[in-house]
Amino acid sequence: MPEEAFPLLPPYRIKVVEPIPFLTAGQRREAYAAAGYNPFNLRADQITVDLLSDSGTGATSSAQEAAAARGDESYAGARSWFPFRDEVRDLTGYPHVLPVHQGRAAERIVFSTILRPGQICLSNTHFDTTHANVELAGAEARDLPTPRALDLDSDDPFKGDVDLDALERTLAGPDGERVGLVLMTITNNGLGAQPVSMANLTAASELCRRYRVPFWLDAARFAENAWLVREREPGYADLSPREIATRAFQLADGCVISLKKDGLAPVGGVIGVRDPDIFATCEANLIATEGFSTYGGLAGHDLERLAVGLREVVDEDYLRSRAASTARLARLINEAGVDTVQPAGIHALYLNAGRLLPHLDPGRFPGHALASQLYLTGGIRCAELGSLYLGELNDDHQLVRPAPFELVRLAIPRRVYTEAHLEYVARTLGEIAKQPDQVPGYRITAAPRVLRHFKVRLEPAV
Numbered sequence: 001m002p003e004e005a006f007p008l009l010p011p012y013r014i015k016v017v018e019p020i021p022f023l024t025a026g027q028r029r030e031a032y033a034a035a036g037y038n039p040f041n042l043r044a045d046q047i048t049v050d051l052l053s054d055s056g057t058g059a060t061s062s063a064q065e066a067a068a069a070r071g072d073e074s075y076a077g078a079r080s081w082f083p084f085r086d087e088v089r090d091l092t093g094y095p096h097v098l099p100v101h102q103g104r105a106a107e108r109i110v111f112s113t114i115l116r117p118g119q120i121c122l123s124n125t126h127f128d129t130t131h132a133n134v135e136l137a138g139a140e141a142r143d144l145p146t147p148r149a150l151d152l153d154s155d156d157p158f159k160g161d162v163d164l165d166a167l168e169r170t171l172a173g174p175d176g177e178r179v180g181l182v183l184m185t186i187t188n189n190g191l192g193a194q195p196v197s198m199a200n201l202t203a204a205s206e207l208c209r210r211y212r213v214p215f216w217l218d219a220a221r222f223a224e225n226a227w228l229v230r231e232r233e234p235g236y237a238d239l240s241p242r243e244i245a246t247r248a249f250q251l252a253d254g255c256v257i258s259l260k261k262d263g264l265a266p267v268g269g270v271i272g273v274r275d276p277d278i279f280a281t282c283e284a285n286l287i288a289t290e291g292f293s294t295y296g297g298l299a300g301h302d303l304e305r306l307a308v309g310l311r312e313v314v315d316e317d318y319l320r321s322r323a324a325s326t327a328r329l330a331r332l333i334n335e336a337g338v339d340t341v342q343p344a345g346i347h348a349l350y351l352n353a354g355r356l357l358p359h360l361d362p363g364r365f366p367g368h369a370l371a372s373q374l375y376l377t378g379g380i381r382c383a384e385l386g387s388l389y390l391g392e393l394n395d396d397h398q399l400v401r402p403a404p405f406e407l408v409r410l411a412i413p414r415r416v417y418t419e420a421h422l423e424y425v426a427r428t429l430g431e432i433a434k435q436p437d438q439v440p441g442y443r444i445t446a447a448p449r450v451l452r453h454f455k456v457r458l459e460p461a462v
């Protein structure tokens with residue numbers, strides 16, 4: 001079996017390609033200065049390897065494009081709706097399915113249905129838009145990650161878990177009455193792409209049942225979580241990734257999913273739910289704000305791509321090769337002298353910029369400094385997850401409360417880059433790691449009040 005002996009081998013070959021630009025160092029310096037030293041302001045045609053996000057950036061397959069050609073764009077009851085609905089029902093076991101254009105629309109609709117102002121939503125870690133949508137519903141988003149996640153270097157297999165003791169304490173304590181929802185993010189995107197174990201999901205689900213609190217999944221990476229469960233959790237090696245994912249959905253009352261990740265398509269999302277009353281309220285909201293309930297803001301061709309993508313993403317050979325590829329990149333980066341959050345997840349690697357650049361204090365944004373250097377040295381785009389994104393600033397844009405860690409996220413698009421592209425990333429990091437003290441820090445020149453990282457402008461601080 002070649003795939004067993006050589007886990008890196010992808011179960012596909014390339015049929016359609018897209019050129020990527022190679023800029024000179026001078027062109028990159030100019031482009032980055034014009035972008036206000038913020039990678040979100042760069043144009044895609046100024047980037048050689050784009051690791052900003054794994055969302056909507058994957059390659060589709062010939063089977064998906066063949067299905068898309070059959071897309072039915074009827075306003076109601078489109079032919080394309082039914083294979084999508086059936087695939088989601090079959091995968092999740094939830095009888096009620098609503099399509100949405102992307103994950104945050106699912107969040108908005110579900111939270112405004114389930115949560116009341118003043119309530120609390122508990123999570124292993126809320127993703128940023130999830131956090132925002134909980135608060136837009138008037139509720140408080142509270143993260144209860146396992147303390148094991150705080151050790152970035154340990155090889156604990158399930159650092160994405162929720163802290164079960166803290167969860168039970170909260171449910172049983174004075175705030176317990178106000179808990180309106182427990183939402184588990186699989187995998188834990190806000191916290192190092194770490195997976196959640198089935199044991200943790202099962203225990204959290206039982207606690208929620210005992211305290212009569214709805215238990216939902218934010219399942220953008222349900223297939224990647226299932227793969228890591230299969231690899232790391234005793235008792236799952238003989239189940240298929242799809243069977244494991246279905247078991248996870250079965251533990252919950254419903255799910256919100258951004259299908260821009262494990263849906264293997266550029267756009268899409270879905271709500272799955274057991275309760276017919278919650279479904280009916282969500283459906284009314286969907287029709288008023290997103291589109292009729294058989295398309296939800298998606299085109300028929302999107303629904304077709306997604307129905308096929310949801311099958312392809314649980315293919316063992318695909319998941320094995322993707323996991324092996326990310327793990328190999330982590331190894332190459334570590335060998336080049338840069339530490340990453342351990343153990344490697346699947347959709348992203350997190351570089352420990354604080355450790356690589358000790359000459360920069362958090363107020364000079366070492367994560368942003370490393371992300372910037374990756375662009376300036378190699379045309380590689382990625383984003384920091386440190387004090388620029390998560391720290392607290394005063395009105396003069398000075399950092400007053402740093403983030404706990406200064407990290408940089410390298411998100412890996414699905415089926416897009418070859419091992420040569422990833423080796424290039426590791427090699428560029430190796431170049432930077434030879435003279436880390438040459439990497440300049442940054443200061444903010446202009447920052448918006450909300451969602452700062454998208455629009456902030458900076459300059460090198462020399």
Ligand SMILES: *Cc1c(COP(=O)(O)O)cnc(C)c1O
Pocket residue numbers: 055102103104105127129130185186189218220258259260261268269
């Ligand atoms: C991407 C993501 C979302 C939001 O989905 P969009 O499709 O970007 O709106 C929510 N939760 C998690 C865990 C995500 O990764």
